[in-house]
Amino acid sequence: MDYTLPLFLAHAIALEREAAERYHELADMMEAHRNDEVAALFRDMVRYSRLHHDSIVERAAGVTLPSLGPWDYAWRYPPEAAGEETFDPALNAYDALRYARENEARAMQYYSDVGLNSSDPEVRRLAAEFAAEETEHVAAVDDWLSRTARPAAPWAADPHVDR
Ligand code: ZN
Numbered sequence: 001m002d003y004t005l006p007l008f009l010a011h012a013i014a015l016e017r018e019a020a021e022r023y024h025e026l027a028d029m030m031e032a033h034r035n036d037e038v039a040a041l042f043r044d045m046v047r048y049s050r051l052h053h054d055s056i057v058e059r060a061a062g063v064t065l066p067s068l069g070p071w072d073y074a075w076r077y078p079p080e081a082a083g084e085e086t087f088d089p090a091l092n093a094y095d096a097l098r099y100a101r102e103n104e105a106r107a108m109q110y111y112s113d114v115g116l117n118s119s120d121p122e123v124r125r126l127a128a129e130f131a132a133e134e135t136e137h138v139a140a141v142d143d144w145l146s147r148t149a150r151p152a153a154p155w156a157a158d159p160h161v162d163r
Pocket of ligand 1: 104133134137
């Protein structure tokens with residue numbers, strides 16, 4: 001898909017806004033589980049996503065943005081929450097991080113695809129910059145994952161098994 005600047009900005013704004021909302025939910029959940037360290041990571045991610053969102057909104061000043069339908073890069077809830085648009089309140093830190101990682105990786109993939117494929121040089125420039133940012137987010141989440149105990153039955157291993 002060849003992204004024009006308005007289309008790209010609209011998607012990037014939606015992506016960052018959604019990331020901020022999901023991280024906010026995840027941070028609240030980790031606090032409820034008394035996992036203050038992972039909650040703090042997610043609060044940082046809320047802040048980064050909001051800052052990024054606001055800077056893209058600023059960049060989009062004067063640009064007429066198209067309205068967007070559902071798209072492939074929107075955050076997906078873990079399979080066990082399918083259809084409910086909410087997290088399982090028992091989501092543990094490891095699975096929350098796995099979930100965040102998956103969505104960060106999808107954002108990174110999205111931005112790098114656009115960065116490589118748009119015919120608009122400004123879109124390519126912005127997308128490459130955003131992809132680099134997402135690469136850092138993936139690395140930050142990976143770092144936490146490596147320090148977080150893996151539960152006996154992570155949802156990603158088999159989403160159809162009841163725990
Ligand atoms: Zn990110």
